[in-house]
Amino acid sequence: MNKPAAYTRNVSLLDLVDRLIDKGVVVHGDLFISIAGVDLIYIGLRLLVCPVDYLGRGKKAAEE
């Protein structure tokens, strides 16, 4: 059998993002990603909404 040349596991960063951020089982409400030490919340299928502490500030402002 000839193995197609395109069949590869030399995985690019784009492939990893596609596989691990766009796909995979979502356990709702427990998904966190941090960048440069700042926890960022990741909701459903939408990538990166805003920092957690920003959400906290928004909640505080709403209460005031």
Added chain:
Amino acid sequence: MPLYLYAIAPAKLPRLRVRGFDGAIVRRVRVDEILAMVSEIDAAPPLTEESLRMHQDVIDRLFAVVTILPIRFGTLLADTSGAVRMLRERKDVFSRTLAHLAGKAEISVKAAWDEFEPVPTPHGAKSGRGFLAKRLEVLAAVRAYQERATEAGREIHHLLSTKALAGVTTVGRANQFFNGDYLVRAKTPAPFLRICEEARERWQNYSFSVTGPWPPAAFAARLTRVESRTDGQDLCTGNFWQLLTPKSNFM
């Protein structure tokens, strides 16, 4: 202590010595016949290439032994009791999905245009009206190109689906006009790979990328997500289990 969740696995998974983030041992949390594969972690890992490769490496090691359901990157559980609670709530969905995906793998196929075909640019117009007219020509040419690529995407999907157990497509990134995942038998991917080569030869003006076999992340996500929903909204076209038949879900 928080736990980082890599995958859901069947209880028959043999004992493996795999290390995850920060060198922590990947261990199992069991509820009935379902395992959550986790490791202890202080905080969410940063979104870096190194972290992504670490996550992928762990699920690849597990997938080399048995079919698993890969979890999306960045998922943390509060502690072991949180993991148990999560498994209790979802064990039936996980169990059914594992059964349906047993022995299967995904192959990812992407097609992209290298760049737009040369289109007229609105240079040389001598008046505002002339500029706008040429601008409309440009937009029409771009639209026609996009329509041709979209049609090619449909045809590619139908061709690939003839040799897959199931196929799903999603929106591609950047210049990708086609981004599909196809479910194949893990031990016999050759017929599908040959049809990929046929597609590549047929649409030579586009560049193709074929990678895999991967743990079935796209199908695991869809099957568990659809069944978990309680608001009656089906995120996939058609019936839930139609995902497991070819030609079912071109978007």
